[in-house]
Ligand code: ADP
Ligand code: GN1
């Protein structure tokens with residue numbers, strides 16, 4: 001069941017939309033993102049058409065201003081380094097009206113990107129090497145944006161990784177119990193409530209100046225990076241809707257939340273879900289190779305950040321389940337609950353392996 005307002009099959013007038021981009025071919029649904037409606041346009045060259053999710057991004061113009069700013073900045077840096085900007089960053093196609101999006105009469109926002117060729121975005125990790133390459137790509141992305149003027153960036157989702165606020169919102173969703181589901185998920189609710197103190201750690205460290213704010217991606221799922229079909233190396237970091245000031249720990253932790261799992265985010269059989277130390281080591285190695293500017297305080301929090309981002313994501317899935325599936329795209333009624341359960345299984349696994357993970361980080365960092 002998709003959210004009523006966000007169905008990928010909604011009857012958009014594609015002909016009318018694409019006319020504004022001077023394209024005559026009709027698109028078809030594409031990819032497995034949880035937020036926007038994504039379509040492929042086979043038009044020589046191919047394009048990606050997206051409808052921005054207005055329920056999630058209340059100011060689509062701000063999102064597009066951020067993406068325009070970041071991609072043109074990256075484009076210059078890639079050209080200066082002798083790279084291929086059409087593959088190594090997203091390329092926005094402007095409309096006939098010289099805008100980076102088209103707004104139709106229903107107030108929906110559509111954007112068109114060049115399709116990144118010869119590369120794949122993976123919904124499931126196939127081997128640790130993919131994580132090594134993804135880590136290098138996300139690390140490089142942060143390095144390229146290290147001097148980007150952060151004050152130019154809009155906060156497209158306010159308090160996106162503010163885990164204190166996320167915790168409060170979770171408690172609110174439990175108390176509201178909008179669709180009467182809370183009684184059946186008491187164990188899962190308790191799992192989050194027992195971990196309230198964890199939600200303060202990184203937010204407090206930032207507020208007290210113990211760890212720096214950087215320009216970060218904030219949504220570093222493996223399927224948000226494209227890996228080269230031949231070499232396996234990272235080609236391009238995509239899904240730039242949440243590029244904002246944040247912590248390096250958010251990008252690292254979120255990537256391993258997804259990439260460190262043995263299985264799918266919505267796997268129903270929890271015996272198939274564990275935290276894979278080989279994947280953890282591969283990603284950490286790649287990340288540290290790129291981000292040599294990492295501070296001792298950040299380094300010490302790397303393993304904890306995986307637990308934190310996994311707890312955050314699990315509690316967001318559970319809060320959405322309690323609210324009646326209004327945020328993430330879902331394909332059946334228990335989808336958000338299944339997703340939340342894999343996340344909590346991983347949190348418990350990470351807690352048990354924390355000492356071992358800290359030792360591996362210290363060894364890899366040689367500090
Ligand atoms: P969401 O915010 O819904 O996750 P994404 O921007 O991540 O949307 O796009 C969904 C999927 O579409 C990606 O995981 C990727 O597979 C594919 N995709 C997006 N942009 C491109 C692109 N420029 N070239 C090739 N594939 C893309
Ligand atoms: C969403 O957009 P997508 O599918 O790459 C979400 C992330 C979650 C992720 C969980 C803007 O990512 O924060 O971690 O789902 N993006 C937004 O799979 O909320």
Ligand code: MG
Pocket residue numbers: 033034223224239
């Ligand atoms: Mg995505």
